[in-house]
Ligand SMILES: Nc1ncnc2c1ncn2[C@@H]1O[C@H](COP(=O)(O)OP(=O)(O)OP(=O)(O)O)[C@@H](O)[C@H]1O
């Protein structure tokens with residue numbers, strides 16, 4: 008009998024944060040587009056190479072209005088990576104994805120005529136390193152996302168719940184859902200839990216599912232860390 | 245003080261309506277003034293299980309919209325006078341229920357009853373969130389299988405975040421009611437065991453209702469099992485659960501209709 012061992016190429020998911028420029032068109036749209044053209048004329052290339060999000064909440068566009076607006080941006084070579092504030096009903100599969108929940112970073116001033124060119128990506132303010140403590144359990148369907156540092160859960164993480172941390176994840180109860188540590192590229196991040204029944208674990212974009220892991224560590228107190236490109240599980244104590 | 249209790253689950257068909265009627269019947273028989281409300285707009289069931297389907301004239305939505313007075317819509321049970329039903333509408337859309345309207349009706353009911361038991365629809369949509377919105381106490385009905393347990397976990401998360409109590413920084417008192425439990429199948433590993441479910445959900449256990457054909461028999465004659473056959477296994481289990489709801493401490497057992505071999509050998513405990 009032969010046992011086929013399937014090795015799969017490791018697929019990585021990485022998080023990266025950018026300061027996105029948010030364009031928030033106003034009504035009447037025609038006037039707003041004229042202003043936009045004015046900016047583009049004064050500082051050519053201002054919009055190129057930047058992640059740009061369009062916040063259309065003031066526009067409250069219908070589907071055709073939104074299509075028109077997106078076409079108007081395309082004509083000006085402005086590429087949108089995400090849409091904010093559009094009703095679900097007006098969205099199409101070929102439109103940019105919707106985004107929400109970004110953190111405010113203040114207004115970016117448009118450069119005036121004789122100002123020096125802005126650096127392509129303004130440096131994001133240094134994120135304070137903070138730990139997040141969750142007193143209870145994380146229930147199915149809930150997701151805790153904390154890209155700034157470690158996450159500690161005093162209870163359990165249910166099947167269908169997920170924790171995403173920039174740093175390490177510490178779970179004092181059972182891990183039955185997903186734990187995604189080091190999501191902003193921190194390969195030294197670790198995952199700890201008192202009872203391991205996870206659906207998925209990931210560190211710095213490398214992941215393993217319950218199927219990959221088999222029953223060996225099921226129910227045990229576990230530490231997960233990364234050694235090069237492999238995910239290592241060890242039982243605690 | 246009147247208590248608003250929601251019977252909820254996430255997953256459908258696990259026994260919410262059965263439990264609403266049975267707990268209502270048990271609490272009413274112990275002298276409490278009880279009203280059961282059907283929040284399952286468009287798929288009403290509670291009137292059937294309570295045997296009142298031919299007596300429905302006005303419903304919750306009529307009262308919420310001010311088309312009928314509360315007293316016109318309440319249906320008093322023919323068997324126990326301190327048990328009433330506020331039916332749902334079968335024809336209307338659930339969007340007709342507004343949060344303020346529901347709050348107003350519940351406030352009125354609190355003047356008249358000790359327990360207001362809300363039978364939630366399945367799911368996590370508007371109907372279910374409205375039913376739990378103003379609850380003081382929640383009974384989370386769960387079957388011993390993974391999908392039901394996970395949906396209950398989801399509902400517990402909503403009870404902790406989307407209710408009026410949660411938004412005021414208080415807590416909805418939560419209880420687990422494990423229904424359709426079959427000890428033999430659990431022992432064989434075909435169902436989750438009580439401890440497995442408790443460990444995952446980690447909320448206090450209100451009762452274990454065994455799988456029993458008495459439940460179907462009772463609903464076929466339009467009666468809560470606690471009225472139709474109070475001595476049956478599910479009947480006794482619901483009575484115990486009702487006493488725990490009132491704060492009494494009752495030893496946790498899984499009542500059984502059939503006496504197994506052990507039951508026959510050790511039928512009575514020596515005095
Ligand atoms: N303990 C039990 N033993 C046997 N059958 C049961 C038991 N509890 C409920 N049932 C049966 O399960 C079915 C579903 O019950 P019920 O209508 O109370 O569930 P529900 O959660 O209200 O459903 P829905 O989500 O559709 O409102 C019914 O046929 C009922 O008779």
Ligand SMILES: [Mg+2]
Nearest residue numbers: 260261284289
């Ligand atoms: Mg029902």
